[in-house]
Structures are given as C-alpha cells and as structure tokens.
Amino acid sequence: MKKWKVVIGTLFVILVSIVAFVGVYQKENGVWRNLVADYQYGMDVEGARELRYAVDDKEEEKYVYVDEQGNIQGEVWKEGSSVTQEEEENPENAEDTTDTENVEEVPYAKETRKIKVNPDDKLTKENFEQAKKMIQKRLKQEELDEYNLRIDDVTGKLVIESENDDETVHLVEQLASKPGKFQIIDYQNGLVLMDNLDIKNASVVYSNQSTYNTYLQIEFNKEGAQKLKDISNKYVEIKEETEGEEQEQTEENAEENSEEEKETEKKMVSIVFDDDTMMTTYFGEEMSSGLLQIAVGQERTKYEDFLEDYQSAKTLANMINSGVLPVTYELETDNFVKSEWIASKQNLEITFFVILVVVPAIFYIVKFKKNGVLAAILNMGYIAVLSLIFKYTNVEMTINAVFASILMIVVNMAFIKMIVKHLETQKIGQAYAEVSKKFYLASIPLVVTALVFTFTQNYAINSVGMVVFWAMILNVLYNVALTRTVLDRED
Amino acid sequence: MDINKNSKKIVILGLILLMIAGLIVVALKGFNVSLLFGKHEAIELKVGKEVNISQIEEICDDVFQDKKYVAKELEVFGDSLQINVKSITDEEKANLISKVNEKFETEKTVEDLNVYSISNKRIRDVVKPYIMPMLLIMVIVYIYSLIRFRNIQSVSLVMDSILKMILAEAILVSLIAIVRIPVDDFVIFLLMVVVIAKLVSFVNRNERKLAQSVEITNEEK
Numbered sequence: 279m280k281k282w283k284v285v286i287g288t289l290f291v292i293l294v295s296i297v298a299f300v301g302v303y304q305k306e307n308g309v310w311r312n313l314v315a316d317y318q319y320g321m322d323v324e325g326a327r328e329l330r331y332a333v334d335d336k337e338e339e340k341y342v343y344v345d346e347q348g349n350i351q352g353e354v355w356k357e358g359s360s361v362t363q364e365e366e367e368n369p370e371n372a373e374d375t376t377d378t379e380n381v382e383e384v385p386y387a388k389e390t391r392k393i394k395v396n397p398d399d400k401l402t403k404e405n406f407e408q409a410k411k412m413i414q415k416r417l418k419q420e421e422l423d424e425y426n427l428r429i430d431d432v433t434g435k436l437v438i439e440s441e442n443d444d445e446t447v448h449l450v451e452q453l454a455s456k457p458g459k460f461q462i463i464d465y466q467n468g469l470v471l472m473d474n475l476d477i478k479n480a481s482v483v484y485s486n487q488s489t490y491n492t493y494l495q496i497e498f499n500k501e502g503a504q505k506l507k508d509i510s511n512k513y514v515e516i517k518e519e520t521e522g523e524e525q526e527q528t529e530e531n532a533e534e535n536s537e538e539e540k541e542t543e544k545k546m547v548s549i550v551f552d553d554d555t556m557m558t559t560y561f562g563e564e565m566s567s568g569l570l571q572i573a574v575g576q577e578r579t580k581y582e583d584f585l586e587d588y589q590s591a592k593t594l595a596n597m598i599n600s601g602v603l604p605v606t607y608e609l610e611t612d613n614f615v616k617s618e619w620i621a622s623k624q625n626l627e628i629t630f631f632v633i634l635v636v637v638p639a640i641f642y643i644v645k646f647k648k649n650g651v652l653a654a655i656l657n658m659g660y661i662a663v664l665s666l667i668f669k670y671t672n673v674e675m676t677i678n679a680v681f682a683s684i685l686m687i688v689v690n691m692a693f694i695k696m697i698v699k700h701l702e703t704q705k706i707g708q709a710y711a712e713v714s715k716k717f718y719l720a721s722i723p724l725v726v727t728a729l730v731f732t733f734t735q736n737y738a739i740n741s742v743g744m745v746v747f748w749a750m751i752l753n754v755l756y757n758v759a760l761t762r763t764v765l766d767r768e769d
Numbered sequence: 770m771d772i773n774k775n776s777k778k779i780v781i782l783g784l785i786l787l788m789i790a791g792l793i794v795v796a797l798k799g800f801n802v803s804l805l806f807g808k809h810e811a812i813e814l815k816v817g818k819e820v821n822i823s824q825i826e827e828i829c830d831d832v833f834q835d836k837k838y839v840a841k842e843l844e845v846f847g848d849s850l851q852i853n854v855k856s857i858t859d860e861e862k863a864n865l866i867s868k869v870n871e872k873f874e875t876e877k878t879v880e881d882l883n884v885y886s887i888s889n890k891r892i893r894d895v896v897k898p899y900i901m902p903m904l905l906i907m908v909i910v911y912i913y914s915l916i917r918f919r920n921i922q923s924v925s926l927v928m929d930s931i932l933k934m935i936l937a938e939a940i941l942v943s944l945i946a947i948v949r950i951p952v953d954d955f956v957i958f959l960l961m962v963v964v965i966a967k968l969v970s971f972v973n974r975n976e977r978k979l980a981q982s983v984e985i986t987n988e989e990k
Contacts, residue, residue: 322954325841330885430808430888437887611885613813615851616842621822678958685962720973726909727965736898738954 280766287764288652291659298662299631315669320676320741321424325616326439327447331454331607333434334395342393343386343469350393351386355468363390384467395606405604406434412600413438416453419596422446424674424737434605442614449593456552457606458597460496462509465546465558471509474602476502480595482588483571490584493571494591496598503568510565513545551594619677634661634687642698649698652764660690660756667748679741686749689724693717693753694761706766714757725750784940791943800892803951804837808889810857812865814882815849818873825850828868832861857884895957903961907934910968918975921982930971937967 301312341363343351353360410429413436417425424446426439440450460480462472478499484492498506548558549572556572574594575587619626639654646653664683668675675683693713700709728750731743825840829852836854843849852865862879870877911931915923941960945952 426890427894428888428890430886433886435886435888611883613851614844618822618839618841621842677955681955681958681962716973716976719976720969722913722972723906723910723965723968726906726913730902730906730909734898734902738958739898739902742958 283763283766284652287760288655291655291662291760291764294666295658295662298665314666317665317669317675318672319620320674320679320737321439321441321617322677322738323617323619323675323680325442325614325620326426327442328611328613328615329438329440329447329450329454330610330612331436331438332610333401334606334608336608337392337394339390340393341388341390343384344389344391345386350391352463352470353468354388355463355465357466360468363388384469386469400604401434403431406431409434409603409605409607410436412603413454416596416600417450418735419600420449420453420593421735422450422453423735423740425450436607439615447612451609451612452593453597455607455609456597457603458600459550459552459602460598461550463548463550464513465548471547472498472502472505474598476505477598478502478568480598482574482591482595484584484588486584489577489579490581490587491577492574492584492587492591494574494594496570496572498568498570500568503566506565506568506570509547510561510563513547513560514562515560516543516545630684634684638691642695646698649701649765653694653698656694656761656764657687657691659760660694660752661687663756664749664752667752668745671744671748673744673748674737674741676738676741678738679745682742682745683749686746686753689721690749690753690757693757697757697761697765701765706762710757710762718754721750784936787947788939788943791939791946794943794946800946800952801949802889802892803953804839804855805853806890806951806953807855809853809855809887811885811887812852812854812857812862812882813843813849813885814852814869814877815843816869816873816875816877817848818875819847820850820873821847822850824872825852828865828872829854831868832865853887892952892957895954899957899961903964906965907931907968910972914972914975918979921975921978923975926971926975930967934964934967937963 297314301314303310304313305311339362341354341361343354345351354363355361406429410427414427417423417427422440424441426437428437429435436454438450438454440447458474460474460477461470463470476498477496479497481495481497482492483495484490544560546558546560549556574591575583578584578587635654635658638657642650642653642657644650664687667673668683673679696713696717697706697709700713704712724746728743728747731739732747734740734743820842822840822842829838829840833854838852838854841851841853843851857865859879862882862884866877866879866882869875911927914927914930917923918926938960941963944950945956950956
C-alpha cells in the first residue's frame with residue numbers, strides 16, 4: 279500500500295510538472311495553443327506606457343474683467359460665449375448678434391490681456407513639486423498604484439510610467455493634465471461667481487429608483503455656502519405676470535404658453551470645469567444648505583452605463599478635492615516601452631529552471647541518494663504547483679515578486695532537505711512532526727510579512743505579499759499531502 | 770579572553786568607521802543610482818523595419834563604447850526602439866544614425882532621432898511605500914516575540930535584535946554607498962528582504978534557546 283502511495287504521489291508530481299513547465303496543447307485553426315494560462319506580468323517585467331508631459335506654454339489673448347488690484351475676475355462673455363474687445367465695441371461686426379440689453383453692468387474694468395496658461399512666476403521648483411504631490415494624491419485616490427512618476431524640477435517635465443491598459447492610461451492622462459479648475463460663471467457676462475476656493479469637499483451621490491442617476495455633490499465652505507445662497511436667489515427665472523394671471527394661463531393652450539416665454543427673463547449660470555461647460559442653468563429654489571448637486575451623464579437603465587457615469591463623477595470629485603494644479607501640463611508623447619527583461623524572458627526562464635530544479639536535484643541526489651531522487655522530484659513539483667497557482671490567481675509577477683518566489687522556493691527546499699536529513703534516523707511521521715514544528719515557528723515573520731504586504735496598496739509590495747502568502751499556504755498543504763506520502767518508504 | 774575582547778573592539782571600530790565613511794560618501798557624492806533610476810536621456814527612433822534588441826545592442830556597443838546604455842523595444846510593431854543612456858553627444862548621434870542606416874539599409878537622419886531628457890527617480894519615493902509595512906511587520910513580530918520568549922528575557926532579546934537590525938541596515942547602506950553599487954528599486958527591495966531574513970533568524974534562534982531552556986527545566990525537575 280505504501281509503495282503504491284509513493285508511486286501515485288510521484289507520478290502526480292511529474293504530471294503536474296509537465297503541465298506547468300511544458301503546457302497542455304490543443305490545435306485551434308491549425309495552430310497549437312497552450313491551454314495553460316500565462317503569468318500576469320507587472321509593468322517592470324512586461325513594459326509600461328510612458329506618458330511624457332511638458333509644461334503647457336500656450337499663450338492666448340483674452341478680453342477679461344480686471345479688478346482694482348489687477349486680478350482677473352473672469353473672461354468677458356456674452357450669452358455663454360467669450361467675446362473680444364473688438365466684437366464688443368463693434369457689435370455689428372460680430373457673428374452673434376444676441377440682444378445685450380439685459381446684461382448687467384459689471385463693476386470691473388475690461389481689458390485685453392495676453393494670458394499664459396502657465397504664467398512665468400508659476401514655473402518654480404516648489405510648484406513643480408506641489409504639482410507632483412497633487413498628481414500622486416489623485417492617482418492614489420483612484421487606487422492606481424502601478425505607476426512611476428518622475429519630475430524634472432528645473433524644466434517641470436513630467437514622466438509617468440503606467441501599466442499598459444487603455445482605460446488606466448486614459449484615467450492617468452486626465453489626472454495629470456486636467457488642472458481641476460471648478461467655476462460657476464455668470465452666463466450673461468462671464469464674471470466668475472464661485473471657484474475652488476469656495477469648495478469644502480466634492481463627492482459622488484446617486485439614486486437608483488427606476489433609473490440610475492449620478493450626481494457630483496459639491497459641499498461649499500461657509501463663505502461659499504453664503505455665495506451659493508445669494509446666487510440661487512439671483513439667477514432665477516423672473517416671471518413678469520402676476521400669480522392670478524399664471525393660474526389662468528395654466529388653463530390656456532400651448533400657443534399661449536409660448537407667448538408666456540417671451541414675458542419671462544432667465545438669469546443663468548454656467549458650471550464650468552477646466553474651461554468646459556458642464557451645464558448652464560438657473561435656480562428653481564434658494565440653495566441654503568451649502569450643497570450643490572450636478573448631474574453627471576444621463577438617466578441610466580443599464581448598470582454598466584451607470585458605473586461609467588459614477589467613475590467619471592468620482593474622477594471629477596477627486597480632481598476638485600485635490601485642488602487646482604499649480605502647473606498645467608500638456609501631453610507630449612505616449613508610447614509603450616517594452617522592458618529590457620522581456621526580450622530575454624525565455625533565457626531567464628531556462629536559467630531559473632536550471633538554478634531552481636536542476637542544481638538542487640543534483641545536490642539532493644548526491645547527498646541523499648534514493649531519498650534525494652524523491653526530494654528532487656518533490657522540489658520540482660512544488661515549483662510546478664506554485665507556478666500554476668500564480669498563473670490562475672493572477673498574482674502580478676513583478677521583478678520583486680519573481681525574486682520573492684525564488685526565495686520561497688529556496689525556503690521549501692530547506693524544508694524538504696531537513697525532512698530527508700531526519701529520515702536518516704527517523705520515520706517520516708516523526709521526522710515531519712519535528713521539522714514542521716521548528717520550521718513553521720521560525721516562519722512566523724514570513725506569515726506576518728505575507729499578511730501585511732498582501733493588504734498593502736502599493737503594487738510592487740502587494741505582489742510580493744501575494745507570492746509569500748501562496749508559497750506559505752502551498753508549503754503547508756503540499757508537504758503534508760505529498761512530501762509526507764512520497765517520502766514514506768519502509769526502508 | 771582578552772584576545773576575543775580586543776578583536777571584538779577592532780570589529781566594532783571597523784564597523785563604526787565604515788558607517789562614518791558611508792555617511793561622508795552619501796553627503797558628498799550621494800548614492801550611485803542605476804542608469805534607468807537616475808537622470809538620463811532616452812533616444813527614440815522609428816527605424817521602419819523590423820529590428821531586434823540584439824542588433825541594436827551591437828550598434829550601441831560600437832557607438833557608446835564603455836558608456837552604459839539600455840536598449841528597449843518601443844511600441845508593439847517591432848520597428849521602433851528606445852536607447853537609454855546617461856548623455857549623448859552630437860557625434861554619437863551621427864554615428865548611431867549612420868550605423869542604423871548601414872545595418873537596416875534605411876536613410877534616416879539625425880533629425881529623426883527624438884531625444885528626451887528623463888529626470889531621476891527619487892530614492893525616497895521608492896523607499897516611502899515600504900516604511901509603514903516594514904514597521905508594522907517588525908512591531909507584530911517583536912510583540913509576538915515578547916510574549917513567546919517571555920521566559921528567556923524577551924525584552925533584552927528584542928532590544929538587542931532591534932539594535933542589531935539598525936546596525937546591519939546601516940552597514941549595508943554604507944557598503945552600497947562606498948562600493949558605489951548602482952541603486953535601483955531592486956536594491957531597495959533587497960534591503961527590506963534583509964530585515965525580514967533577520968527577523969526569521971531572530972525567531973529561529975530564540976526558538977532553539979527556548980527549547981533548550983525547557984529541556985534544562987525538565988531535567989532539573
């Protein structure tokens with residue numbers, strides 16, 4: 279019975295080793311395809327998307343409001359569109375001939391200024407450093423950990439290496455290049471009514487009754503809440519009819535309704551994020567809570583569509599919360615750069631096989647003869663099962679994780695060696711009990727490392743944690759199930 | 770006994786000197802960082818024909834001579850490359866282009882080379898994510914040890930281990946600085962591995978001590 283156990287155990291180990299190292303092939307459309315999954319490599323092994331950013335050096339002439347201190351208070355607008363000084367002075371030349379009678383007089387001077395996206399005095403080492411920290415904060419908020427960020431504190435040039443996934447890259451691009459400027463602007467004249475300084479916090483809320491609706495919820499600070507209250511009372515639909523007349527009108531037909539429109543005046547605001555108008559609206563009631571909800575996307579019936587809206591709103595909230603970037607960046611290049619390791623991947627795999635399977639096998643056989651042969655097979659089996667676990671549990675194989683795997687394989691080799699050595703004087707049961715007690719008590723720091731690293735967000739540390747975690751679990755299960763069985767020989 | 774004491778003193782003095790030397794090197798010259806970790810130039814070229822890295826490495830060996838470089842494939846089409854080198858001169862650019870043209874029968878010019886300056890990675894940025902997890906691991910293991918080895922003067926054992934751990938890391942860092950080992954993410958990771966290895970060895974050693982003390986107690990009984 280014992281002999282059969284040994285034979286079956288050994289055959290099982292050899293079979294698993296063949297599956298892991300050689301693969302299982304099936305012919306598909308005339309091509310042999312390995313059915314065994316491949317490793318999921320980290321960007322330091324496979325390669326990364328390299329996004330290079332330069333400081334945006336664009337300069338634009340703008341017609342703006344300027345206060346007494348010379349600070350810009352907004353761009354001169356007419357019904358949501360910016361106008362030049364020339365267009366304002368000679369309205370007959372302008373393409374848009376919107377009636378400007380109702381535009382409120384603004385208590386600021388107007389002048390045409392050349393405005394740089396990044397004024398020279400902003401291009402300082404401190405601001406570059408600050409921008410880097412803010413981008414890192416944004417990436418962290420989005421739970422993006424697989425990246426490298428370098429900044430040149432003289433030129434301000436920024437390089438972000440990110441994993442090669444289009445969705446992730448798109449998100450990284452947004453987080454690095456969007457300044458995060460939130461403004462509520464008078465739609466009629468372009469005066470900035472509120473901005474990031476008035477915001478306390480931004481978050482995402484949603485409702486899901488019959489449809490999913492996503493909102494960006496802006497919570498204003500005390501000063502901002504007061505401003506919002508004032509704005510909500512001012513930017514409304516002003517109806518010129520009396521209440522009685524209104525009631526009569528509800529009974530009238532649609533034609534008369536259109537007539538009513540002519541008799542109302544709407545004072546509107548535009549909600550603008552990074553110079554893109556999110557919405558233009560007026561307030562239906564006084565906003566006294568200091569909260570403003572802005573719809574993101576549309577009413578959604580599909581959960582997947584809602585998730586997209588939710589993610590967009592989350593990114594917006596993240597950018598608002600991180601503050602306005604002191605430097606605005608412009609994407610220069612976006613390339614996928616293969617790592618220097620990937621070209622020699624096959625050679626490395628062969629080298630690892632020789633170091634971890636062949637060399638220990640020679641050592642085991644020379645030192646322990648018959649038991650050494652079984653120890654060599656068991657060592658190979660452990661590596662095979664571990665590699666299959668890594669492939670099917672999506673452990674990200676970073677360079678650190680590969681190194682950690684090698685260390686854990688060496689740890690298991692030491693375990694098998696200790697058992698085989700004890701077998702010279704003891705039976706397997708006693709040898710296993712003694713060795714495992716010593717071994718697992720000494721391995722407590724490894725178990726702690728596995729747990730702490732696994733719950734760490736940083737991808738390079740997390741991948742090591744996963745490797746140590748699976749290697750320790752397998753060490754226990756594999757040795758109790760196979761090592762004990764295969765080495766249980768009567769002689 | 771005296772010889773032992775003296776040799777111990779010499780070793781301690783040697784280690785202190787090593788650490789001072791390491792500090793001086795770091796203060797004056799900083800660490801020697803690896804090519805990709807440090808500030809360097811990335812030269813990109815679309816050859817337009819299938820290239821493999823070994824061919825490019827042959828060309829780079831000729832062009833850059835003793836200079837360190839790292840050649841990588843750019844994009845997935847196999848016709849573009851990126852060469853990372855500390856700095857590149859105009860002469861090297863011309864030489865590189867001429868050799869590429871010769872090898873791949875292309876008609877590229879120096880203007881086709883895109884040279885980007887890549888700033889350095891900061892060692893503190895790479896070390897920072899490890900600090901909290903490593904401290905947490907040490908705290909957990911040492912608390913466990915205080916309880917587990919309470920019968921064999923666990924407090925002094927733990928204090929001794931912490932001191933030795935700090936010394937070991939300081940010596941290693943000094944060696945890295947003095948020997949000018951190129952620092953990269955992997956070297957920093959290895960420093961963390963040393964901490965964990967020392968923790969394993971600490972627990973293992975004290976398990977043996979504990980077993981011996983239990984044996985002695987049993988014998989006495």
